[in-house]
Amino acid sequence: MRGGEGTENDTTTKFMFVLSLHHYHLLEEEAKIRGCTVQQLLRVVIVPFWLKDAKLIPDTRPWLREKEKRDES
Secondary structure (H helix, E strand, C coil): CCCCCCCCCCCCCCCCCCHHHHHHHHHHHHHHHHCHHHHHHHHHHHHHHHHHHHHCCCCCCHHHHHHHHHHCC
């Protein structure tokens, strides 16, 4: 059975993520700076950023992209 299947919350699924110890420590340091756990950092910051960057989900803040473009000029 897939994660989330047959449960009350069928909108989520679990997956395993494997990375080198070096990269884990980088994430751990960033999480500590932000006052959160590595899991929270991945869930709230890293994965959404990656999905938007890969254009797999729509950009919900186009005004921010415009601001970033202006700041780069």
